[in-house]
Amino acid sequence: EAGVAQSPRYKIIEKRQSVAFWCNPISGHATLYWYQQILGQGPKLLIQFQNNGVVDDSQLPKDRFSAERLKGVDSTLKIQPAKLEDSAVYLCASTPSDLLGYGYTFGSGTRLTVV
Amino acid sequence: RKEVEQDPGPFNVPEGATVAFNCTYSNSASQSFFWYRQDCRKEPKLLMSVYSSGNEDGRFTAQLNRASQYISLLIRDSKLSDSATYLCVVNGADFGTGTSLTVIP
Numbered sequence: 001e002a003g004v005a006q007s008p009r010y011k012i013i014e015k016r017q018s019v020a021f022w023c024n025p026i027s028g029h030a031t032l033y034w035y036q037q038i039l040g041q042g043p044k045l046l047i048q049f050q051n052n053g054v055v056d057d058s059q060l061p062k063d064r065f066s067a068e069r070l071k072g073v074d075s076t077l078k079i080q081p082a083k084l085e086d087s088a089v090y091l092c093a094s095t096p097s098d099l100l101g102y103g104y105t106f107g108s109g110t111r112l113t114v115v
Numbered sequence: 116r117k118e119v120e121q122d123p124g125p126f127n128v129p130e131g132a133t134v135a136f137n138c139t140y141s142n143s144a145s146q147s148f149f150w151y152r153q154d155c156r157k158e159p160k161l162l163m164s165v166y167s168s169g170n171e172d173g174r175f176t177a178q179l180n181r182a183s184q185y186i187s188l189l190i191r192d193s194k195l196s197d198s199a200t201y202l203c204v205v206n207g208a209d210f211g212t213g214t215s216l217t218v219i220p
Binding site for chain 2: 033035040041042043044045048056091095103104105106107108109
């Protein structure tokens with residue numbers, strides 16, 4: 001079974017620039033999550049999709065972050081404009097369902113550095 | 116107050132030792148609990164689920180104490196390869212900050 005695919009692996013941008021990350025979940029997984037992990041901290045949930053609908057985006061900084069999952073499969077996360085404090089690893093994860101009993105499979109993440 | 120709290124460590128233990136981590140949570144209605152392992156500069160990987168009855172997988176035992184609102188992870192006979200950060204997750208969204216474990220030869 002192929003895992004969760006993310007790209008790019010690394011990205012360096014200047015503050016105030018825009019950046020986009022892409023995620024392709026495990027085939028058939030209805031639920032997709034984006035997390036932000038700052039060095040030394042645990043992952044923080046940014047947004048949860050169930051198919052192509054948003055379930056939880058309460059911690060997404062909506063003035064600069066946006067995410068979509070138009071066809072209920074792959075997803076993009078965008079930051080515009082980026083700030084220095086956005087430097088982090090952005091992790092995508094998927095599960096077969098939004099039922100709480102399923103553990104997540106994470107992608108390898110995108111490491112963003114904002115300079 | 117954070118939803119999930121973990122002692123960040125670091126825990127430095129000799130090979131063969133037994134080590135235990137706890138993770139407390141604030142939402143008494145929480146329903147799902149997991150432990151993840153994260154190696155340096157890697158993504159978290161699911162280690163085990165935590166059930167009310169407790170569960171064991173080889174050298175690893177996870178337990179849930181609903182009355183005191185914490186989950187625990189016990190590692191017996193520690194190996195060098197167990198060195199990693201261990202993250203607890205409650206209800207899927209709330210990760211702890213992780214506990215760093217280093218097993219020393």
